[in-house]
Amino acid sequence: MANPRAKAHNGQGQLRIIAGEWGSRKLSFPDGPGLRPTPDRVRETLFNWLAPYIVGARVLDLFTGSGALYFEALSRGAKAGLALDTNPAAIASLRQNLALLKCENGQYAQADALRHLESAAAEAFDVVFLDPPFHQGLLADACNLLESRGWLNERAWIYTESETPPSATGLPANWRLHREKKAGQVYYALWQRG
Numbered sequence: 001m002a003n004p005r006a007k008a009h010n011g012q013g014q015l016r017i018i019a020g021e022w023g024s025r026k027l028s029f030p031d032g033p034g035l036r037p038t039p040d041r042v043r044e045t046l047f048n049w050l051a052p053y054i055v056g057a058r059v060l061d062l063f064t065g066s067g068a069l070y071f072e073a074l075s076r077g078a079k080a081g082l083a084l085d086t087n088p089a090a091i092a093s094l095r096q097n098l099a100l101l102k103c104e105n106g107q108y109a110q111a112d113a114l115r116h117l118e119s120a121a122a123e124a125f126d127v128v129f130l131d132p133p134f135h136q137g138l139l140a141d142a143c144n145l146l147e148s149r150g151w152l153n154e155r156a157w158i159y160t161e162s163e164t165p166p167s168a169t170g171l172p173a174n175w176r177l178h179r180e181k182k183a184g185q186v187y188y189a190l191w192q193r194g
Contacts, residue, residue, distance in 0.1 A: 015068045018044055020075030027097045029066040030089040038068050038131060038161065042183050046159055047072060049179050049190050050127065053157055054078055057126035060151065062113040062142055067094045069129040069159070074106050078127070083108045084116055114138065117145035124153045131161040140170040147172040147193075158191045166191075 013031035017023055018040060038046075046069075047054065055077035061070040064083035067090075074081055083106070085091055091110040098106045109116070113132070128146060132138035139162050146152055158175065160166060166180055166189040180189035 013066060015066050015071070016040060017071050017075050018047070020072070020077060022071070022075040022101055025075075025101070027067070027071065027100070029093045029097070030087075038188075039183065042181075042186075042188055043068060043072055045181065046188070046190065047076060050157060050159075051076075054127065058123070058153075059127045059129065060084075060125040061129040062117075063130065063132045063138075064094060064108070065090055065131070067097060069131065070094070070106070071097065071101075073127065073129075074101075074103055078105075080105045081107065082123075082125075084111045084113050086110065086112050114141055114145060117142065117149055117151060122150040124156075125151060126153050126156055128152065128156065128158045130159065134163040143171045143175070147174070152193050154193065156193045158193065159188070160191065161186055161188045163187070 012028045015027050015029060017025045054073055057078045059070065059073045059078045059081040061081065061083040064070050064085045067083060070081055070083045083094055088110055091108055094108045130139060130142055132142060139160060163185065165187050166177065171191065174194045175191040176194045178190045178192050180187065
Protein backbone atom coordinates (compact mmCIF):
# COMPACT_ATOMS: atom_id res chain seq x y z
CA MET A 1 0.00 0.00 0.00
CA ALA A 2 1.35 3.39 -0.85
CA ASN A 3 0.27 6.76 0.42
CA PRO A 4 -0.90 8.70 -2.65
CA ARG A 5 0.65 11.89 -1.28
CA ALA A 6 4.01 10.29 -0.52
CA LYS A 7 7.04 11.43 -2.44
CA ALA A 8 9.54 8.84 -3.57
CA HIS A 9 13.05 9.13 -2.24
CA ASN A 10 16.27 7.26 -2.93
CA GLY A 11 15.76 4.67 -0.21
CA GLN A 12 15.00 1.09 -1.17
CA GLY A 13 12.90 -1.46 0.61
CA GLN A 14 13.05 -5.17 -0.03
CA LEU A 15 10.42 -7.87 -0.03
CA ARG A 16 10.73 -11.64 -0.29
CA ILE A 17 8.32 -13.77 -2.26
CA ILE A 18 7.48 -16.62 0.09
CA ALA A 19 6.43 -19.49 -2.17
CA GLY A 20 5.49 -20.57 -5.66
CA GLU A 21 7.37 -20.12 -8.93
CA TRP A 22 9.48 -17.27 -7.57
CA GLY A 23 9.67 -18.46 -3.95
CA SER A 24 12.59 -16.95 -1.98
CA ARG A 25 13.23 -14.29 -4.65
CA LYS A 26 13.93 -10.86 -3.22
CA LEU A 27 12.62 -7.76 -4.95
CA SER A 28 13.43 -4.11 -4.31
CA PHE A 29 10.85 -1.35 -4.17
CA PRO A 30 11.04 2.37 -3.41
CA ASP A 31 10.91 2.96 0.32
CA GLY A 32 8.71 5.89 1.19
CA PRO A 33 6.42 7.46 3.75
CA GLY A 34 3.21 5.53 4.26
CA LEU A 35 4.46 2.43 2.45
CA ARG A 36 3.81 -0.63 4.63
CA PRO A 37 4.32 -3.88 2.74
CA THR A 38 2.27 -6.71 4.18
CA PRO A 39 4.66 -8.61 6.51
CA ASP A 40 5.85 -12.11 5.55
CA ARG A 41 3.96 -13.86 8.32
CA VAL A 42 0.69 -12.11 7.43
CA ARG A 43 1.19 -12.95 3.74
CA GLU A 44 1.91 -16.56 4.63
CA THR A 45 -1.30 -16.77 6.68
CA LEU A 46 -3.35 -15.10 3.95
CA PHE A 47 -2.06 -17.38 1.20
CA ASN A 48 -2.65 -20.44 3.37
CA TRP A 49 -6.27 -19.27 3.58
CA LEU A 50 -6.38 -18.67 -0.19
CA ALA A 51 -4.45 -21.81 -1.25
CA PRO A 52 -7.46 -23.64 -2.74
CA TYR A 53 -8.55 -20.55 -4.72
CA ILE A 54 -5.42 -18.77 -6.01
CA VAL A 55 -4.31 -21.09 -8.83
CA GLY A 56 -5.94 -19.88 -12.03
CA ALA A 57 -7.50 -16.85 -10.33
CA ARG A 58 -7.73 -13.35 -11.76
CA VAL A 59 -6.42 -10.98 -9.06
CA LEU A 60 -6.85 -7.24 -8.51
CA ASP A 61 -4.55 -5.26 -6.18
CA LEU A 62 -6.05 -1.78 -5.84
CA PHE A 63 -3.42 -0.08 -3.65
CA THR A 64 -0.40 -2.19 -4.62
CA GLY A 65 2.47 -0.17 -3.12
CA SER A 66 5.43 -2.59 -2.99
CA GLY A 67 3.43 -5.25 -4.85
CA ALA A 68 4.04 -7.83 -2.10
CA LEU A 69 0.55 -9.37 -2.31
CA TYR A 70 0.42 -9.07 -6.09
CA PHE A 71 3.75 -10.85 -6.68
CA GLU A 72 2.89 -13.54 -4.14
CA ALA A 73 -0.40 -14.27 -5.94
CA LEU A 74 1.25 -14.43 -9.38
CA SER A 75 4.05 -16.61 -8.00
CA ARG A 76 1.51 -19.04 -6.56
CA GLY A 77 -0.32 -19.55 -9.84
CA ALA A 78 -2.80 -16.70 -10.35
CA LYS A 79 -3.70 -16.67 -14.05
CA ALA A 80 -3.67 -12.88 -14.47
CA GLY A 81 -3.57 -9.74 -12.40
CA LEU A 82 -4.00 -6.00 -12.39
CA ALA A 83 -2.22 -3.75 -9.88
CA LEU A 84 -2.99 -0.06 -9.35
CA ASP A 85 -1.24 2.68 -7.42
CA THR A 86 -1.06 6.46 -7.66
CA ASN A 87 2.67 6.62 -6.84
CA PRO A 88 4.75 6.76 -10.05
CA ALA A 89 7.83 5.32 -8.27
CA ALA A 90 5.79 2.32 -7.03
CA ILE A 91 4.46 1.65 -10.54
CA ALA A 92 7.94 2.00 -12.08
CA SER A 93 9.26 -0.51 -9.53
CA LEU A 94 6.39 -2.88 -10.24
CA ARG A 95 7.12 -2.68 -13.98
CA GLN A 96 10.84 -3.40 -13.38
CA ASN A 97 10.11 -6.33 -11.08
CA LEU A 98 7.62 -7.89 -13.50
CA ALA A 99 10.29 -7.63 -16.24
CA LEU A 100 12.94 -9.10 -13.92
CA LEU A 101 10.65 -12.08 -13.22
CA LYS A 102 9.74 -12.37 -16.92
CA CYS A 103 6.09 -12.22 -15.89
CA GLU A 104 3.78 -11.57 -18.82
CA ASN A 105 0.42 -12.07 -17.11
CA GLY A 106 0.72 -9.15 -14.70
CA GLN A 107 -0.73 -5.78 -15.70
CA TYR A 108 -0.37 -2.49 -13.85
CA ALA A 109 -1.51 1.11 -14.11
CA GLN A 110 -0.74 4.35 -12.36
CA ALA A 111 -4.28 5.21 -11.33
CA ASP A 112 -6.43 6.30 -8.44
CA ALA A 113 -8.21 3.13 -7.32
CA LEU A 114 -11.58 4.70 -6.57
CA ARG A 115 -11.67 6.64 -9.85
CA HIS A 116 -10.69 3.49 -11.71
CA LEU A 117 -13.49 1.49 -10.08
CA GLU A 118 -15.98 4.25 -10.88
CA SER A 119 -15.05 4.93 -14.51
CA ALA A 120 -13.21 1.99 -16.10
CA ALA A 121 -15.04 -0.86 -17.80
CA ALA A 122 -15.53 -3.44 -15.05
CA GLU A 123 -13.88 -6.85 -15.28
CA ALA A 124 -14.86 -9.56 -12.80
CA PHE A 125 -12.01 -10.69 -10.52
CA ASP A 126 -11.73 -13.81 -8.36
CA VAL A 127 -9.45 -12.37 -5.66
CA VAL A 128 -9.06 -8.71 -4.63
CA PHE A 129 -6.43 -7.25 -2.29
CA LEU A 130 -7.37 -4.06 -0.42
CA ASP A 131 -4.64 -2.47 1.65
CA PRO A 132 -5.39 1.25 1.29
CA PRO A 133 -3.67 4.14 3.07
CA PHE A 134 -4.96 4.28 6.62
CA HIS A 135 -7.04 7.10 8.13
CA GLN A 136 -8.39 8.27 4.77
CA GLY A 137 -11.70 6.40 4.68
CA LEU A 138 -10.84 4.57 1.46
CA LEU A 139 -11.62 0.96 2.43
CA ALA A 140 -15.42 1.16 2.66
CA ASP A 141 -15.66 3.22 -0.53
CA ALA A 142 -13.47 0.77 -2.45
CA CYS A 143 -15.46 -2.22 -1.18
CA ASN A 144 -18.78 -0.68 -2.08
CA LEU A 145 -17.57 0.25 -5.58
CA LEU A 146 -16.24 -3.28 -6.13
CA GLU A 147 -19.66 -4.65 -5.22
CA SER A 148 -21.89 -2.13 -6.97
CA ARG A 149 -19.91 -1.71 -10.21
CA GLY A 150 -19.47 -5.39 -11.15
CA TRP A 151 -15.78 -5.94 -10.35
CA LEU A 152 -16.30 -9.23 -8.48
CA ASN A 153 -17.06 -12.75 -9.60
CA GLU A 154 -20.04 -14.37 -7.90
CA ARG A 155 -17.94 -16.09 -5.20
CA ALA A 156 -14.97 -13.69 -5.14
CA TRP A 157 -12.55 -13.51 -2.21
CA ILE A 158 -11.64 -10.08 -0.84
CA TYR A 159 -8.70 -9.45 1.50
CA THR A 160 -8.71 -6.28 3.61
CA GLU A 161 -6.18 -4.56 5.85
CA SER A 162 -7.41 -1.79 8.10
CA GLU A 163 -6.61 0.23 11.19
CA THR A 164 -10.00 -0.64 12.75
CA PRO A 165 -11.76 -3.98 13.25
CA PRO A 166 -13.20 -5.23 9.94
CA SER A 167 -16.75 -5.29 11.32
CA ALA A 168 -16.56 -1.50 11.82
CA THR A 169 -15.62 -0.63 8.24
CA GLY A 170 -19.06 -0.63 6.57
CA LEU A 171 -18.52 -3.41 4.05
CA PRO A 172 -21.24 -4.75 1.73
CA ALA A 173 -23.89 -6.79 3.56
CA ASN A 174 -23.52 -9.81 1.26
CA TRP A 175 -19.82 -10.31 2.13
CA ARG A 176 -19.27 -13.11 4.61
CA LEU A 177 -16.27 -12.92 6.95
CA HIS A 178 -14.16 -16.06 6.40
CA ARG A 179 -11.18 -15.35 8.68
CA GLU A 180 -9.69 -12.43 10.55
CA LYS A 181 -6.62 -11.68 12.65
CA LYS A 182 -4.70 -8.78 14.10
CA ALA A 183 -0.96 -8.16 13.77
CA GLY A 184 0.30 -5.20 15.79
CA GLN A 185 -2.05 -2.32 15.02
CA VAL A 186 -3.32 -3.83 11.75
CA TYR A 187 -6.49 -5.85 11.34
CA TYR A 188 -6.56 -8.19 8.38
CA ALA A 189 -9.46 -10.24 7.13
CA LEU A 190 -10.59 -12.46 4.27
CA TRP A 191 -14.16 -12.11 3.02
CA GLN A 192 -16.17 -14.11 0.52
CA ARG A 193 -18.84 -12.58 -1.62
CA GLY A 194 -22.15 -14.30 -1.09
